[in-house]
Amino acid sequence: MRILIQGAAVIKRPEEGVIPQADVVVEGRRFAGIFAPGGAGGDFDKVVPGEGKLLVPGFVNAHTHLPMTLFRGLAEGLPLQEWLEQKIWPAERKLTGEIVYWFSLLGLAEMIRTGTTAFADMYFFMEEVSRAVEEAGLRALLSYGVIAPTPDRIEPELKRAESFVREWHGAAEGRIRCAISPHAPYTCGPEVWKEAVRLAKEFKIPVHTHISETKREVEEHRERHGRSPVQWLEELGVFAVPVLAAHCVWVDEKDIDILAAHNVSVAHCPSSNLKLASGIAPAWAMLQGGVNVAIGTDGAASNNALDMIWETRLAALLAKVRAEDPQAMPPPEALRSATQRGAQALGWGRDLGVIEEGYLADCVLLDLGAPHFAPGHDPLADLVYTACGADVEMVMVGGEILMEGRELLTLDEEKVLARCRELARKFR
Numbered sequence: 278m279r280i281l282i283q284g285a286a287v288i289k290r291p292e293e294g295v296i297p298q299a300d301v302v303v304e305g306r307r308f309a310g311i312f313a314p315g316g317a318g319g320d321f322d323k324v325v326p327g328e329g330k331l332l333v334p335g336f337v338n339a340h341t342h343l344p345m346t347l348f349r350g351l352a353e354g355l356p357l358q359e360w361l362e363q364k365i366w367p368a369e370r371k372l373t374g375e376i377v378y379w380f381s382l383l384g385l386a387e388m389i390r391t392g393t394t395a396f397a398d399m400y401f402f403m404e405e406v407s408r409a410v411e412e413a414g415l416r417a418l419l420s421y422g423v424i425a426p427t428p429d430r431i432e433p434e435l436k437r438a439e440s441f442v443r444e445w446h447g448a449a450e451g452r453i454r455c456a457i458s459p460h461a462p463y464t465c466g467p468e469v470w471k472e473a474v475r476l477a478k479e480f481k482i483p484v485h486t487h488i489s490e491t492k493r494e495v496e497e498h499r500e501r502h503g504r505s506p507v508q509w510l511e512e513l514g515v516f517a518v519p520v521l522a523a524h525c526v527w528v529d530e531k532d533i534d535i536l537a538a539h540n541v542s543v544a545h546c547p548s549s550n551l552k553l554a555s556g557i558a559p560a561w562a563m564l565q566g567g568v569n570v571a572i573g574t575d576g577a578a579s580n581n582a583l584d585m586i587w588e589t590r591l592a593a594l595l596a597k598v599r600a601e602d603p604q605a606m607p608p609p610e611a612l613r614s615a616t617q618r619g620a621q622a623l624g625w626g627r628d629l630g631v632i633e634e635g636y637l638a639d640c641v642l643l644d645l646g647a648p649h650f651a652p653g654h655d656p657l658a659d660l661v662y663t664a665c666g667a668d669v670e671m672v673m674v675g676g677e678i679l680m681e682g683r684e685l686l687t688l689d690e691e692k693v694l695a696r697c698r699e700l701a702r703k704f705r
């Protein structure tokens with residue numbers, strides 16, 4: 278299959294600005310070249326008109342829990358611990374594989390519509406999540422979330438996590454990769470972490486976890502262990518493998534140095550951190566300290582959207598307030614965190630995240646015709662500060678078009694919505 282995306286403005290790499298007009302050729306799963314308008318020779322199986330549109334690398338949601346679309350709007354106004362203990366965990370006990378499958382499809386439909394092409398997810402019933410991802414056509418780093426507060430839970434939980442990796446790592450023609458996920462330092466002890474590292478080494482996969490999300494969690498950890506969660510994990514040897522750490526809201530300078538010195542990526546989830554009143558992560562300080570900071574929405578129960586363009590805007594704005602500097606996280610840096618750095622965080626850094634010959638063809642086309650894109654002085658600033666997911670018109674993952682003209686091609690959206698509305702009734 279040879280596809281021409283014709284005449285769009287193109288952001289190849291955010292740090293290089295915007296090419297006003299170009300022809301982008303996709304062959305098979307990868308980009309085959311970027312040419313001046315009319316410069317791409319040969320025949321095409323398909324031409325996607327791009328005039329008046331902006332082509333950007335696909336957004337990478339570096340941390341979410343897809344099936345939690347079920348809980349959107351179900352438990353509002355609570356801090357993290359109460360939210361989990363009183364609302365989310367009891368509701369999760371009522372989950373079945375079927376429910377997880379349908380609400381994963383719902384989340385995937387929302388992600389495609391808002392320009393996400395790849396994401397990292399940790400949850401339960403991951404076989405069902407994987408099945409949904411396989412059908413929808415996105416790229417994902419998936420893992421079973423290990424929660425082992427008591428010693429008897431350790432072995433069965435790790436077994437489940439490992440058997441999921443054995444079954445799904447590399448599935449869907451390589452679009453699905455797996456991680457190993459101790460949920461957090463406060464839900465998993467040293468034994469779990471050490472075994473997770475062993476598995477990560479054996480399968481050459483990353484560890485995906487939550488670190489230092491709330492002040493209370495970090496204070497309790499310091500009381501119990503005499504050091505921060507980041508320092509504790511480093512001493513346990515966890516950072517010897519690539520780690521994707523969600524949140525990192527309450528990290529100090531020493532923590533940031535440790536994260537930067539190892540192959541640790543942070544999934545900055547600003548909406549979730551604001552909504553649960555967890556705080557504002559020092560995303561710009563981490564980036565400047567050399568940490569690979571990506572952006573995630575977290576689950577829809579604590580966001581409540583899965584719109585990565587909104588999330589990027591929020592990250593860019595909060596970075597300025599936190600750093601007290603309007604130059605903090607300028608649009609190109611925000612966009613890099615939402616694309617390239619996300620790809621690196623998911624372990625796809627070498628062949629994903631930019632629009633260049635040889636890279637996997639994951640990209641989205643935004644319609645610039647709406648009033649909020651006029652007059653168009655700075656399309657990069659417009660994309661980060663003005664756009665929203667609903668501006669996305671075409672989505673491509675690995676050369677396959679998942680949405681065109683705002684119509685989903687891989688999912689029956691009406692059926693997904695109807696089924697989810699019906700299944701949600703028993704959770705009210």
Ligand SMILES: [Zn+2]
Nearest residue numbers: 487523575576
């Ligand atoms: Zn999370």
